[in-house]
Amino acid sequence: KQEVTQIPAALSVPEGENLVLNCSFTDSAIYNLQWFRQDPGKGLTSLLLIQSSQREQTSGRLNASLDKSSGRSTLYIAASQPGDSATYLCAVKSNAGNMLTFGGGTRLMVKP
Amino acid sequence: GAGVSQSPSNKVTEKGKDVELRCDPISGHTALYWYRQSLGQGLEFLIYFQGNSAPDKSGLPSDRFSAERTGGSVSTLTIQRTQQEDSAVYLCASSSHLDWTSYEQYFGPGTRLTVT
Numbered sequence: 001k002q003e004v005t006q007i008p009a010a011l012s013v014p015e016g017e018n019l020v021l022n023c024s025f026t027d028s029a030i031y032n033l034q035w036f037r038q039d040p041g042k043g044l045t046s047l048l049l050i051q052s053s054q055r056e057q058t059s060g061r062l063n064a065s066l067d068k069s070s071g072r073s074t075l076y077i078a079a080s081q082p083g084d085s086a087t088y089l090c091a092v093k094s095n096a097g098n099m100l101t102f103g104g105g106t107r108l109m110v111k112p
Numbered sequence: 113g114a115g116v117s118q119s120p121s122n123k124v125t126e127k128g129k130d131v132e133l134r135c136d137p138i139s140g141h142t143a144l145y146w147y148r149q150s151l152g153q154g155l156e157f158l159i160y161f162q163g164n165s166a167p168d169k170s171g172l173p174s175d176r177f178s179a180e181r182t183g184g185s186v187s188t189l190t191i192q193r194t195q196q197e198d199s200a201v202y203l204c205a206s207s208s209h210l211d212w213t214s215y216e217q218y219f220g221p222g223t224r225l226t227v228t
């Protein structure tokens with residue numbers, strides 16, 4: 001059974017810092033991995049999707065990497081801003097099964 | 113274009129009552145998913161629909177939970193005889209499976225269910 005873990009559970013940084021969020025998964029037989037953002041009381045916004053054959057994806061200040069063999073992904077946020085404050089979730093779609101398996105999320109606060 | 117929509121946004125119900133939650137996926141998306149997000153359990157899969165195939169019900173927590181998808185579009189999640197532990201945010205997502213790059217899931221805003 002796939003298990004996804006995110007570390008740290010919470011992170012507080014001053015504005016302008018570069019930061020890394022970590023995601024690990026137990027079964028490397030994945031189809032893709034998605035990073036989401038969730039604001040309080042809101043749904044999930046997809047940030048980046050990495051296919052199993054890819055090593056990284058970039059969108060603006062965000063860069064997500066994938067090391068399938070070691071079961072790890074990182075989300076790098078450059079020059080953080082207060083508007084980046086949210087919960088970040090990673091989720092994997094395994095080769096077996098149709099659903100996403102989610103990590104517990106990292107709650108990020110960027111202080112002005 | 114329009115994203116995934118869900119209704120109602122909030123629902124308060126008494127223990128033992130039945131509730132129906134609605135999801136309207138992105139037009140043209142053949143796959144539809146229901147997830148539940150609760151404080152103790154995080155985000156967990158409930159059920160998956162793909163085209164005319166039999167749904168994957170492997171995540172439904174009990175036989176009080178059921179879902180249907182009419183005409184390959186709108187879906188309704190029904191919870192019978194609600195219990196307090198059913199209180200959670202119910203999220204719907206859809207995706208297009210036209211090619212290998214399009215399994216990305218797009219989520220709706222969710223329905224917050226409170227059982228009193």
